[in-house]
Amino acid sequence: MTELSSPTPRARGEVSRAELVRWLNDFLRLDTYAGADLSMNGLQIEGTEVIRRVAASVDTSVKTLQHAADSGADLLLVHHGLFWGRPLPVTGPHRDRLRVALMADLNLYAAHLPLDAHPEVGNNAMIARALSLQDVQPFGRVDGHVIGLAGELPFEQSLQDFADRVQKLTGEICLVHGGGTPTVRRLGVTSGKGADRIAEAAALGLDTLLTGEPEHVHFNDAFEYGVNVVYAGHYETEVFGVRALAARIEEEFGLPWQFLHHPTGL
Numbered sequence: 001m002t003e004l005s006s007p008t009p010r011a012r013g014e015v016s017r018a019e020l021v022r023w024l025n026d027f028l029r030l031d032t033y034a035g036a037d038l039s040m041n042g043l044q045i046e047g048t049e050v051i052r053r054v055a056a057s058v059d060t061s062v063k064t065l066q067h068a069a070d071s072g073a074d075l076l077l078v079h080h081g082l083f084w085g086r087p088l089p090v091t092g093p094h095r096d097r098l099r100v101a102l103m104a105d106l107n108l109y110a111a112h113l114p115l116d117a118h119p120e121v122g123n124n125a126m127i128a129r130a131l132s133l134q135d136v137q138p139f140g141r142v143d144g145h146v147i148g149l150a151g152e153l154p155f156e157q158s159l160q161d162f163a164d165r166v167q168k169l170t171g172e173i174c175l176v177h178g179g180g181t182p183t184v185r186r187l188g189v190t191s192g193k194g195a196d197r198i199a200e201a202a203a204l205g206l207d208t209l210l211t212g213e214p215e216h217v218h219f220n221d222a223f224e225y226g227v228n229v230v231y232a233g234h235y236e237t238e239v240f241g242v243r244a245l246a247a248r249i250e251e252e253f254g255l256p257w258q259f260l261h262h263p264t265g266l
């Protein structure tokens with residue numbers, strides 16, 4: 001008699017931390033970002049061994065960690081984690097953040113550039129899809145990785161109408177620097193801090209750059225390179241990735257999730 005072996009079916013609604021972390025590291029292709037991202041991507045704090053509920057937020061703070069713990073999450077998924085390429089003493093707010101997570105046995109998983117750039121759930125892919133961007137190509141180089149996208153809007157619209165459309169998408173008023181043409185057609189998208197991509201946008205013949213956070217040092221670039229810049233907020237342009245990734249985890253493992261909205265207004 002032959003025994004048929006089939007893989008043990010995975011119980012929907014829970015997954016081991018080890019399996020989820022392995023899946024995330026692989027799905028987000030973390031290995032390709034080794035040494036190229038200041039963020040320590042991956043599992044930053046080890047908590048409970050079985051994950052049944054996920055929370056997602058853009059930032060890691062005492063507030064977001066406490067909110068995740070209070071919501072009964074076993075894992076908090078963030079875009080901005082706690083570790084950025086330098087050793088930190090466990091004092092002050094850093095200690096408070098670690099204490100909240102450790103007391104709650106909460107896992108913390110961070111995905112920075114891999115989640116800006118991801119073709120399926122990335123911040124930029126999600127924004128480009130929401131704006132129906134066509135003929136999409138890579139745009140926006142950060143530390144050797146292209147994290148953004150450029151493409152054509154399906155129809156030309158005035159800069160004001162475009163900014164209104166972005167506002168509807170994010171729920172926040174945009175800051176508009178009209179350095180380019182009065183209409184928008186060829187668009188570059190880089191989530192977060194992307195004001196330093198104005199020259200790259202001009203070189204690619206884009207009329208408009210949609211990014212997150214303005215920087216004073218790049219104010220004149222928009223007008224002198226002749227590129228419109230729509231600043232939609234660092235926070236607001238980076239809510240898309242963690243939400244899409246949490247939804248993807250639900251699809252894969254059947255884990256319920258919640259987005260914890262803690263806007264910074266920046």
Ligand SMILES: [Zn+2]
Pocket residue numbers: 079080191192193234238
């Ligand atoms: Zn960011």
